[in-house]
Amino acid sequence: MRIKSVLYYLGFFNIIIFCTSIFNLLFCYYFNFKINTFSYLLTSFISIFFFILSKNLNIKKKDLKLNDLLLFVILGWVFYPLILSIPYILGNYANFIGSYFESISGFTSFGGSIFFKHLTLLDTPILIWRNFTQVIGSIFFVLSILTVLGHRDINFFPLKFITKQKDSFLFEVNFFRIFFNTNYAFLILFLITIFLLNFTHLRLLDKFNLALTFISSGGFLSSDIVISSNVEKIIFSTLFIISSLNIFLILGILKIFDSYFFNEDKYLLIFYMFVLLLFILFYRNINFSDLILLTSSAISTSGINFTGTYYPNLTFLCLSLTFFGGAMVSSTSGLKLSRIMIILNKIYLEFGKLLAPSSVLRSTIFNSKEKITSKDFFICVAIFVSYLLFFCIYSLFLTYENFAFDQSFITAVLVMFNTLPSTLYLENPVQFNLFSDFTLAVTIVALIISKISPLSLLLLYKYRSLK
Numbered sequence: 001m002r003i004k005s006v007l008y009y010l011g012f013f014n015i016i017i018f019c020t021s022i023f024n025l026l027f028c029y030y031f032n033f034k035i036n037t038f039s040y041l042l043t044s045f046i047s048i049f050f051f052i053l054s055k056n057l058n059i060k061k062k063d064l065k066l067n068d069l070l071l072f073v074i075l076g077w078v079f080y081p082l083i084l085s086i087p088y089i090l091g092n093y094a095n096f097i098g099s100y101f102e103s104i105s106g107f108t109s110f111g112g113s114i115f116f117k118h119l120t121l122l123d124t125p126i127l128i129w130r131n132f133t134q135v136i137g138s139i140f141f142v143l144s145i146l147t148v149l150g151h152r153d154i155n156f157f158p159l160k161f162i163t164k165q166k167d168s169f170l171f172e173v174n175f176f177r178i179f180f181n182t183n184y185a186f187l188i189l190f191l192i193t194i195f196l197l198n199f200t201h202l203r204l205l206d207k208f209n210l211a212l213t214f215i216s217s218g219g220f221l222s223s224d225i226v227i228s229s230n231v232e233k234i235i236f237s238t239l240f241i242i243s244s245l246n247i248f249l250i251l252g253i254l255k256i257f258d259s260y261f262f263n264e265d266k267y268l269l270i271f272y273m274f275v276l277l278l279f280i281l282f283y284r285n286i287n288f289s290d291l292i293l294l295t296s297s298a299i300s301t302s303g304i305n306f307t308g309t310y311y312p313n314l315t316f317l318c319l320s321l322t323f324f325g326g327a328m329v330s331s332t333s334g335l336k337l338s339r340i341m342i343i344l345n346k347i348y349l350e351f352g353k354l355l356a357p358s359s360v361l362r363s364t365i366f367n368s369k370e371k372i373t374s375k376d377f378f379i380c381v382a383i384f385v386s387y388l389l390f391f392c393i394y395s396l397f398l399t400y401e402n403f404a405f406d407q408s409f410i411t412a413v414l415v416m417f418n419t420l421p422s423t424l425y426l427e428n429p430v431q432f433n434l435f436s437d438f439t440l441a442v443t444i445v446a447l448i449i450s451k452i453s454p455l456s457l458l459l460l461y462k463y464r465s466l467k
Helices: 003-030 037-055 066-084 086-090 096-107 124-149 171-197 204-215 230-244 249-253 263-282 288-299 312-324 337-355 374-401 405-416 437-452 454-465
Strands: none
Touching: 003 037, 003 066, 003 124, 003 171, 037 066, 037 086, 066 086, 066 096, 066 124, 066 437, 066 454, 086 096, 086 124, 096 124, 096 437, 124 171, 124 204, 124 437, 171 204, 171 230, 171 249, 204 230, 230 263, 230 288, 263 288, 263 312, 263 337, 288 312, 312 405, 337 374, 374 405, 374 437, 374 454, 405 437
16 A cells, blocks of 8 residues: 555645635734634644645655555545644634534535534634635545546446546546646636625625635535525525536636536436426425525535525425435535436336347436446445445434434434535524534544445455455
8 A cells, every 4th residue: 555645645635724724824813813823823834744744755656556545535534624623622612522523514514513502702713714624625525536436446426427538547647637627616616606695785704604605515604694685595596506516617618627528417407497396386385586595505415594494394305405416526415416317227227128128228327428337336326325324323323312203314314415404404403512522423424434435435445455
């Protein structure tokens, strides 16, 4: 195993954490928030230290094998939140478990917070830092999908159905190309989001924090925001939908990075419009703009309810949209529409063979030239089963918090899909500040596993056991 090579790439990614910590440090000095500047200074020092250290590693070959790739992803989801938790710990906002939970909640774009009842007591820099952790995690998630989890040998994300050409087999080439293009994409999306939010009544700080939340499909808010204007609801809904599409769609339109077909996004929009039409037909008593806002928040796996109203009749349908999630190359969670389509296509193909053995059926999705193989189908089903298994295990742990069955069930589903358990799904949102340290630790593990896919742990164990 090439540990040095893994550390090299892990260290390089720290440059993003360094930049965000410097931003917070400058913000503190400019607006005279000097009480916790040392925590951001230390974070910037640690992140740049690991960056410089990785650049000076004596590595003859920087390429990684399959087990190295999986180790890179797993260590990233554990290591980076530790650095990002430093401002919470040194600022005495919470103990280590609480700080690490807040950090991992942002890094996975989950959005559950131990500061549920005390947002107004938090200073502005730490609120900005919370939202920055969502974007950093989203960048790493997209990077993980395209360089590791979408690798043809791993195939947890079936990228072959949307790519125009095969990526280089060299991890080093893919890593740096995708790293910079992902940052470009998030920067452009941030600017577009800020522009659209200027048409709302929100103050500048809320616009900034919300923009970070929208582009990362996260669940963190810097203040209690409830909107009543139909125009603002449409703007928010549009931003949710944009975040659920391929992150490189905007770069493809601008001809900056044109390596993907975007048929998947067309199918996703068609699916969303179909579901929205059903909602409109069966829930005429609910305001149209509310329906759009609630369903778009669900399909983006954000889970934020900006209407401030709980609709019990929509719970199951919103959970279903969360289950599907957005596009493969996005910061959204969920099982993903592509995997559902692979499973349905394979079932359709098998039934077609039974009814008409001599017929020729097309076994692909998104009009791709790539065919769906038995391996594709097996991985999609295996991921679904593994999520189901981990959902059952986590819901069992929630019983120790005296949750009612329905609340335990819904919370476990949302945690496994990194979606905020808000009033979009529950009458009373989950208060993680009331969780014991043990349950918070279990939730941290569940959030990490849901992002890297349970199968990655099994695959890593398989390759290690063969050594």
